[in-house]
Amino acid sequence: MKLKVKVLKLLAGRPVVVLHFNTAGKLSVRVDDRVLIERKTKSIVSVVDVSTGLLKENEIAVSNEVVKRLNLKDGDNVEVNIAEQPESIELIHKKLECHHLNKKEVHEIIQDIVKNALTETEIAYFVSAVYKCGMSMNEVRYLIDSIVSTGKKLKLKGKIADKHSIGGVAGNRTSPIVISICAAAGLTLPKTSSRAITSAAGTADVIETISRVDFSVKEIYKIFKKTNACLVWGGSLGLAPADDRLIQIEKLLHLDPEPQLLASILSKKIAVGSKYVLIDIPYGTSAKVSKKQALDLKEKFQNLGKDFDMNIKCVLTDGTNPVGRGIGPLLEIRDILSVLKRERKRPLDLEKKSIFLSGQLLEMTETTKKGDGEKLAEELLNSGEALRKFEEIISAQKGDINRAKNTKLSKFKKDIFAKTPGKIKSVNNKKINLIARLAGSPADKGSGIYLYKIRSDRVRKNEKILTIYSESKIRLKDAVDCYLKSKPIAYL
């Protein structure tokens, strides 16, 4: 059926169209059914809302997500039909029963995710099936293949390397420092990051406080004409659109099933052409994984590396406590700059870990000989070359590092004081992340937590331990309530 487009100027988080009640009847579709909308060579599947007043019978009102995909304007004609029932629903059902999926079946699901033939709820069933049943290594390989083949690819010159953390540790923003050091040493580092999945901020959220992170593939090539590294959000590049959608849905329940974690990280490394990949696996109580799981992940990563012709090295690091003082985008970028600028009060745990990881990456790429990596990393930090490289990257991304100090933290805050004196045994990552998220992180850039005291610090009675920042009184109350209830700080 031919219908005339009415642009709603509406952001719904997913493609939505509205049909007139009578038109829906003629098409034999109801609320929540799917329609296929076609214009020229492009098409998109969308969920249907039904209205009696918003539009005429010959019209179809569309959300911005549909406008963007089909490049629509008011008055355009589109062809609208019932979308065929996607076969992948039965495949998701099969996975929920913990059956193995073959290559074709995994590909079918990933393709349907990319063309929006599956609703968010159906994808949630897939995520929880993978979460509960796991996937065989073959299924993970199919998943990686499918995610890569439904996305775009980068072709860059030089020795292409990358560093990635599996996440879960609060703060822990080593990537911008490691990338700056290794880029200063001459490596090519197309670093794409996700936004936060389980923690309070992802590297993309943090870098976004001082520069753009949403670039097209064309723009990335422009950045690489100016410098040899970037720190961008993977989502806008379209390298792995299926993975971006999966992450969106995992985030709702802070899930990150292992097969998807493996596929998510590796598909993007393949898409940007990385040959040397260092993976940081923090483990321990309140980290994402235990030591046993970390060793298991390490083996899986390294095996997959061989299959996909990448040199992968995994390092297991201490994930029992946050790294750095700030948790939340703006607070974390300030920590990073304080390390790069060699400030007196910089967070030394963040610095130490960044030097260690840089050393590893410099050695595995043979930029320096075995045993000299950390020394070189430290020199590049101390000489200011890493800072200059970071400035160069941010400037190529149309940003300015001064925004970190010029932007204000969130307007509402709550200081937390020690009730009794003592020595801090540990700070629980999961709880601290949850509190920072409740406060509004990562969406509100200036929200989050600043830790005045960390592991092994002595605390006097009534001394300030931390501050929670939030843009909203309600969110601040939620976060403080959660702090009081969950007790993230343990004393010796």
Next chain:
Amino acid sequence: MKLKVKVLKLLAGRPVVVLHFNTAGKLSVRVDDRVLIERKTKSIVSVVDVSTGLLKENEIAVSNEVVKRLNLKDGDNVEVNIAEQPESIELIHKKLECHHLNKKEVHEIIQDIVKNALTETEIAYFVSAVYKCGMSMNEVRYLIDSIVSTGKKLKLKGKIADKHSIGGVAGNRTSPIVISICAAAGLTLPKTSSRAITSAAGTADVIETISRVDFSVKEIYKIFKKTNACLVWGGSLGLAPADDRLIQIEKLLHLDPEPQLLASILSKKIAVGSKYVLIDIPYGTSAKVSKKQALDLKEKFQNLGKDFDMNIKCVLTDGTNPVGRGIGPLLEIRDILSVLKRERKRPLDLEKKSIFLSGQLLEMTETTKKGDGEKLAEELLNSGEALRKFEEIISAQKGDINRAKNTKLSKFKKDIFAKTPGKIKSVNNKKINLIARLAGSPADKGSGIYLYKIRSDRVRKNEKILTIYSESKIRLKDAVDCYLKSKPIAYL
């Protein structure tokens, strides 16, 4: 923040509000966040869409679902705030890890479902957690308690009885016949049904072809002034709003996890005050459960019956094949009427099963003495009393049984003929249900499948086996493709 209501006349399938871009910023909410909307003593949680053009900054545009709950009209003022992060998200996470939930935790989740504090996707995570991890009998009890306590109750006079099938068998529309027979024998039968979950039609979908099924509690009392039984949809009564929402989401993947099946059936029997409940558990290949599972379910139902002070009897029946000839709302009501009217070509399997179930219910309520139930049931059928009772019920529900013959079947159809001669061994319920659903059942009342041949029938070459009906060419093609691929009919 106070905002002025703009009614969108939009059915979105769930509460949705649209905020102006700037207003969303002031409230510190983004697309997909939740807001709490309050007016007088009522409130509802809704997901947020954001727009720059649909409305002014001081306005909030609302979908019909919000209008209905808060009783709104254009220009009304409402108070809008960020909704607190529902605690039940962490509880769903806990259940996904297969931990047990206590009474308070189950109640928290159910309450959040009822007040719409959880999105469809979050509820899907809960459904799949229950699907994968199961629930202890204590958790099921808490689930029943919570569902009942968040819903309304009926208080009727007389010996209150009910009959229920766990579903999964195509056709199998015994309820209207059993209810008519037992009501003719004097029992009080407030029969509420769901719409289809896993099969092509539920009793509510079928009765809706000839009368209303969506009544308020007040209207139900009016119906019971006119007659002693009803055949209505449970959803509109609000007896178990949490269960209605759960079913909506289970349906998307045709899931029906056992704990929710138990709670769904029993909560509604408790809410209508049933004291005698007969439960039909069809088992076998292509039924919902195996014989072992059926026996297990029987025990669970009967134990729960004791806890909730109900006399529950479970009968295990043959669920290996469809019952009746029609699969789909209109086709099934025609089967039912053909049995009640004693037509020569009536489906005898449907009649036999209905007489058996009626006999059981008449005996357990001591309407007749042990061993005489089926005889009485048959007499009430043959004398026309059951038909007259059915007419009385339908007429009290503002319907007319003649609509069954006056309404047309769907306009597109495809006859399927036998390719080779043979004898039919079985007709697969799951496959037949799926094909009928693809054809548009139960939403398109006239769609579905009519079986000319059933188990044990001999078939000549090119003889018609079945016809598929659909309102849409695309759906018909989907259904026929599925028929050809899945081969629902097995020959000896």
